[in-house]
Amino acid sequence: MIELYTAPTPNGHKVSILLEELALPYQVVPIDLMKGDQKQPGYVALNPNGRIPTIVDRDNDDFAVFESGAILLYLAERHGRFLPTAAKARSVAIQWLMFQMGGLGPMQGQANVFFRYFPEKIQPAIDRYQNETRRLYTVLDQRLQQAPWLAGDDYSIADIASFPWVNIHSWAGVPLAGLDALIAWRDRIRERPAVQKGLAVPGNVPPERLLDAAKKILQR
Known part of the structure; x- marks a missing residue:
């Protein structure tokens, strides 16, 4: 089981799309950017940069991976798909x-x-x-x-x-x-x-809420 800590942004959607393409079981942990979930100590312990997304691979000694590109590489290499071998x-x-x-x-x-x-x-x-x-x-x-x-x-x-x-x-x-x-x-x-399934993760969020979240982050 993969735990996916994410929000509805392009970087978050990269990972949810790949998880859907791989047909892997995963559990979504929504990160509310407006509330600052990404800066909470428990999350920063997984992702020192305090950004989304992050995964925790429970089938691989609870291994945590942050940075969306690194997550794509990790999943593609671990499951042998969507990355050429030559x-x-x-x-x-x-x-x-x-x-x-x-x-x-x-x-x-x-x-x-x-x-x-x-x-x-x-x-x-x-x-x-x-x-x-x-x-x-x-x-x-x-x-x-x-x-x-x-x-x-x-x-x-x-x-x-x-x-x-x-x-x-x-x-x-x-x-x-x-x-x-x-x-x-x-x-x-x-x-x-x-x-299409990956773009729906972690659920529909009104655009005005995303706009408010971004403005709040800029004020910090």
Whole structure:
């Protein structure tokens, strides 16, 4: 049994999607970001960074894993799926996973902050992060013109990592117009039953509650 500590964010959805794709039994422990659950000592003992998501693998000596990319790698390697085994192909998948972790996530995250959450509109900051997110979308689109999936011929954790961010592009105010390969990729992933289930974890939260939570976090 996997315990998944999560909230309805792109980073949280990466892990719930993979757990659904793997058809693993897991128990959801919702983390209320507005209440600051992620900063409580019991949670920080599992995740020193005080962010979501985190898993605890009860079938592996209660092993805790934090950071969404590390969780994807851990689960894919442990269960032998969604990560190629051949050295070069595995490296390609990890390269695109790191592209999301080091580029797409941080840049779109900042676009979300300045476009949606920040109490004052700082247009140069909005422009910078929206433009950089759009540039990164273009990199994804160019890759997907060459291959059906980011790692090549097969759907992998590289796709699972980037999809939840691209799926909420409008929240950051970044259009997908003209990125036909990226749109087709997003639509194919949206159709997967496991993805639909994973996006529903940890349950429906009204957008205004998420907005209030983000604003409260920014004030700390």
